[in-house]
Amino acid sequence: MTVKQYDGSAGGWGALLSTTKHLVKSENVSKNIRNLLKTNQDHGFDCPGCAWGENDEKGRFKFCENGAKAVNWEATSRRVTPEFFRQHSVSWLMKQSDYFLEYQGRLSHPVKYNAETDCYEEMTWDDAFALIGQHLNALESPHQAEFYTSGRASNEAAFLYQLFVRQFGTNNFPDCSNMCHEASGVALKQAVGIGKGTVTIDDFEYADAIFVFGQNPGTNHPRMLDTLRQATRRGAAVVSFNTLKERGLERFTNPQSPAEMLTGKGTEISQRYFTPKLGGDMAVVRGMVKALCEYDQQQQSEGRRSIFDQDFIACHTQGVNDYLARVEATSWQDIVEQSGLTEAEIRQAAEVYRQSKNVITTWAMGITQHKHSVNTIQEIVNLQLLFGQIGKPGAGLCPVRGHSNVQGDRTMGIDEKPTEAFLDNLAKVFDFEPPREAGHNTVEAIKAMLAGESKVFIGLGGNFAAASPDTSLTQQALSNCNLTVNIATKLNRSHLITGYDSLILPCLGRTDIDIQKAGPQSVTVEDSFSMVHASAGVVESDTAEMRSEPAIIAGIAAATVGNSLVDWHYLTEDYGRIRDLIAKAIPGFGDFNEKITNPGGFYLGNSAGERRWNTSTNKANFFAHELPVHLLPANLRELSQDPVFVLQTMRSHDQYNTTIYGFEDRYRGISGERKVLFVNAADIAALGMNDGDLVDVESLWPDKVERKIYGFKLVAYDIPEGNIAAYFPETNPLVAIDGKGDLSDTPISKAIPIVLSSSVQADNLIRVKSG
Ligand SMILES: Nc1nc2c(c(=O)[nH]1)N[C@H]1C(S)=C(S)[C@@H](COP(=O)(O)OP(=O)(O)OC[C@H]3O[C@@H](n4cnc5c(=O)[nH]c(N)nc54)[C@H](O)[C@@H]3O)O[C@H]1N2
Ligand SMILES: Nc1nc2c(c(=O)[nH]1)N[C@H]1C(S)=C(S)[C@@H](COP(=O)(O)OP(=O)(O)OC[C@H]3O[C@@H](n4cnc5c(=O)[nH]c(N)nc54)[C@H](O)[C@@H]3O)O[C@H]1N2
Numbered sequence: 001m002t003v004k005q006y007d008g009s010a011g012g013w014g015a016l017l018s019t020t021k022h023l024v025k026s027e028n029v030s031k032n033i034r035n036l037l038k039t040n041q042d043h044g045f046d047c048p049g050c051a052w053g054e055n056d057e058k059g060r061f062k063f064c065e066n067g068a069k070a071v072n073w074e075a076t077s078r079r080v081t082p083e084f085f086r087q088h089s090v091s092w093l094m095k096q097s098d099y100f101l102e103y104q105g106r107l108s109h110p111v112k113y114n115a116e117t118d119c120y121e122e123m124t125w126d127d128a129f130a131l132i133g134q135h136l137n138a139l140e141s142p143h144q145a146e147f148y149t150s151g152r153a154s155n156e157a158a159f160l161y162q163l164f165v166r167q168f169g170t171n172n173f174p175d176c177s178n179m180c181h182e183a184s185g186v187a188l189k190q191a192v193g194i195g196k197g198t199v200t201i202d203d204f205e206y207a208d209a210i211f212v213f214g215q216n217p218g219t220n221h222p223r224m225l226d227t228l229r230q231a232t233r234r235g236a237a238v239v240s241f242n243t244l245k246e247r248g249l250e251r252f253t254n255p256q257s258p259a260e261m262l263t264g265k266g267t268e269i270s271q272r273y274f275t276p277k278l279g280g281d282m283a284v285v286r287g288m289v290k291a292l293c294e295y296d297q298q299q300q301s302e303g304r305r306s307i308f309d310q311d312f313i314a315c316h317t318q319g320v321n322d323y324l325a326r327v328e329a330t331s332w333q334d335i336v337e338q339s340g341l342t343e344a345e346i347r348q349a350a351e352v353y354r355q356s357k358n359v360i361t362t363w364a365m366g367i368t369q370h371k372h373s374v375n376t377i378q379e380i381v382n383l384q385l386l387f388g389q390i391g392k393p394g395a396g397l398c399p400v401r402g403h404s405n406v407q408g409d410r411t412m413g414i415d416e417k418p419t420e421a422f423l424d425n426l427a428k429v430f431d432f433e434p435p436r437e438a439g440h441n442t443v444e445a446i447k448a449m450l451a452g453e454s455k456v457f458i459g460l461g462g463n464f465a466a467a468s469p470d471t472s473l474t475q476q477a478l479s480n481c482n483l484t485v486n487i488a489t490k491l492n493r494s495h496l497i498t499g500y501d502s503l504i505l506p507c508l509g510r511t512d513i514d515i516q517k518a519g520p521q522s523v524t525v526e527d528s529f530s531m532v533h534a535s536a537g538v539v540e541s542d543t544a545e546m547r548s549e550p551a552i553i554a555g556i557a558a559a560t561v562g563n564s565l566v567d568w569h570y571l572t573e574d575y576g577r578i579r580d581l582i583a584k585a586i587p588g589f590g591d592f593n594e595k596i597t598n599p600g601g602f603y604l605g606n607s608a609g610e611r612r613w614n615t616s617t618n619k620a621n622f623f624a625h626e627l628p629v630h631l632l633p634a635n636l637r638e639l640s641q642d643p644v645f646v647l648q649t650m651r652s653h654d655q656y657n658t659t660i661y662g663f664e665d666r667y668r669g670i671s672g673e674r675k676v677l678f679v680n681a682a683d684i685a686a687l688g689m690n691d692g693d694l695v696d697v698e699s700l701w702p703d704k705v706e707r708k709i710y711g712f713k714l715v716a717y718d719i720p721e722g723n724i725a726a727y728f729p730e731t732n733p734l735v736a737i738d739g740k741g742d743l744s745d746t747p748i749s750k751a752i753p754i755v756l757s758s759s760v761q762a763d764n765l766i767r768v769k770s771g
């Protein structure tokens with residue numbers, strides 16, 4: 001392992017070099033160069049890397065290291081075949097790293113676990129579908145099955161999946177969104193009446209300031225850096241709030257700008273960069289509003305106009321007085337203590353906000369994965385509402401989504417708590433009575449499987465066993481099942497946690513050509529800006545035994561509920577037929593097939609962006625929440641005498657969630673190791689330890705269950721005292737199942753109370769007996 005400070009800007013030659021390395025690693029070099037050229041082009045595929053949008057610069061190849069890695073990873077010539085499984089038992093595979101598992105290549109055949117040989121063995125698709133149908137139909141109630149979705153599934157796959165599951169009779173749709181932007185959905189629905197961002201990508205061209213909270217776009221949304229770069233170049237202010245100094249938010253060299261590449265200088269991104277403590281952002285925003293209120297009072301006492309948008313507030317909002325009273329009642333002392341910023345810093349941020357005509361706020365996991373995430377997001381909305389910064393060009397709210405179609409999946413009905421209106425439409429179009437009771441989210445699904453109440457787990461993509469909280473509990477939950485089914489492109493941890501029966505079903509990915517009876521098919525996706533567009537695979541490779549996601553869902557559906565409602569196979573012969581049904585069942589999708597012939601796709605519209613408020617009050621709502629009294633459970637002191645730190649779990653540069661592409665976290669200067677803890681040097685010294693020491697990490701939770709990982713290396717780092725950072729999914733065993741966000745149930749993976757001790761055991765592999 002090496003630790004070396006990274007002094008360059010984000011992007012630049014480093015990004016090109018890394019892309020080249022990953023190209024070579026795919027063992028498919030010349031083909032993948034062609035593939036990359038078709039990413040996000042009119043007739044190519046939607047980049048599976050993230051959910052950032054496209055602006056109108058047609059025909060321009062949009063280089064992004066993240067996307068290049070995703071494409072290379074999927075379009076590999078390596079295969080995991082029945083022969084591979086004959087040679088490697090599940091127990092053996094379980095001891096291998098996540099990197100090793102996925103690096104073996106694309107899953108090629110449907111396979112079923114044989115407990116006697118401890119190996120997966122080839123089976124036919126028909127047998128697989130029949131077995132799934134048998135298990136599902138043998139359940140006493142449809143609510144005993146969990147239907148997980150990861151956010152890469154296309155609109156077409158997601159729509160079929162939810163229709164099948166609802167015909168089967170349940171709303172048990174745990175999904176990756178439950179661990180991701182759930183809090184954004186909950187908070188925004190209550191506040192502005194729609195659980196999505198209100199801006200389009202064009203708004204970034206008109207913003208005078210962009211406030212970025214708890215997000216690392218240099219690694220996770222590289223195309224956003226180009227948007228920010230263009231904004232700063234025309235004089236807009238980018239103001240960042242991040243516990244860490246993330247290089248991408250500081251400086252960026254666009255690999256597609258020859259001038260920048262040659263001078264090597266790059267563009268400064270953030271005009272101001274603040275480093276609050278973990279969980280301190282609500283206090284930051286409260287402080288900004290307090291500073292602005294004080295300024296406003298001053299203005300008014302001098303007979304000048306209010307700085308707030310009083311017309312907007314009067315006409316469009318509800319609850320401002322309660323909120324302002326709450327701000328008044330919050331002391332600067334509490335704000336400073338909780339935020340970890342000085343009053344002067346907060347006033348500086350407020351000043352930039354006040355001087356900007358149009359403001360966009362963006363956020364991601366640094367905001368959504370806390371206990372008080374919903375309240376924090378509503379605090380951000382409060383700030384925007386005071387200035388009417390929503391529903392006008394260059395202004396609004398922008399939760400930046402992760403998975404490339406996670407937003408579309410929700411639109412299609414992957415939702416454990418669907419609205420009545422959504423279900424009414426389904427009932428009308430398909431003439432059946434969908435289940436009305438709320439289903440399980442991710443945490444509830446884990447608990448139901450643990451308790452033996454749910455007996456079947458089906459995963460449409462993703463890596464439930466590794467991405468979910470409380471790893472050992474989650475793995476026990478899966479191994480309790482009568483049946484686990486994973487529809488996947490690559491081998492991962494979840495496939496190794498077997499139930500009584502376990503199947504792996506290999507599917508086509510976004511980059512693959514998908515040929516059905518009516519010819520090559522395209523699917524559709526929705527980005528963070530509610531733009532829906534087509535995506536067609538371009539990769540020709542040996543995918544003979546793989547099937548598309550819609551075809552697999554159709555096979556399962558036909559074997560389980562039959563063809564009384566729809567003819568599943570007929571629908572998947574031509575995905576245009578699925579889109580015709582979507583057009584009927586989901587508002588905004590009229591003339592769906594026609595609209596996607598437009599190269600850029602079409603805009604679904606956004607009620608809040610048009611200042612229509614579908615809330616309980618028909619107004620945009622201010623929320624007057626108190627700041628959290630404690631950021632951690634109050635009684636932790638009783639659990640340990642040792643100093644308690646707050647741990648955030650985040651992504652390295654070389655990973656996509658649980659997919660580990662490599663062992664370099666370039667911008668943070670870490671190479672060759674993932675079991676590291678980023679700790680303030682003063683904290684290391686206070687512990688009597690040294691930079692580089694190995695420690696064991698234990699998390700504290702009122703349930704007093706021991707949750708521990710072993711052999712992590714201390715790295716002295718620029719991070720607030722008392723805060724620590726480390727990578728997920730290695731740290732997921734520390735996230736208590738009951739450590740979840742208020743109202744959203746999102747696992748709290750950005751504020752885990754931990755204690756450190758000198759390491760006794762350098763092995764943190766989690767082993768759960770399978771079978
Ligand atoms: N290359 C790559 N791209 C990805 C992904 C990936 O794994 N790899 N994942 C995709 C997915 S599903 C998602 S959801 C997104 C995730 O995108 P991000 O939200 O950027 O992901 P994280 O790595 O979790 O980063 C959280 C950031 O917030 C900061 N942070 C943590 N806690 C706090 C806090 O309390 N306050 C503040 N102000 N900052 C905080 C961290 O220092 C870090 O910079 O990326 C998507 N794109
Ligand atoms: N501690 C901690 N935990 C977290 C987070 C965190 O920040 N900290 N982040 C959370 C977040 S934001 C998210 S979104 C979740 C992610 O949770 P998931 O979405 O469940 O996990 P991924 O790692 O994205 O899933 C990777 C797997 O998806 C499969 N796959 C890839 N492409 C396709 C495809 O096209 N089709 C199908 N069917 N399968 C495919 C491959 O087999 C691959 O192994 O993790 C959450 N967990």
Ligand SMILES: [Mo]
Pocket residue numbers: 176179180181401402403
């Ligand atoms: Mo995510």
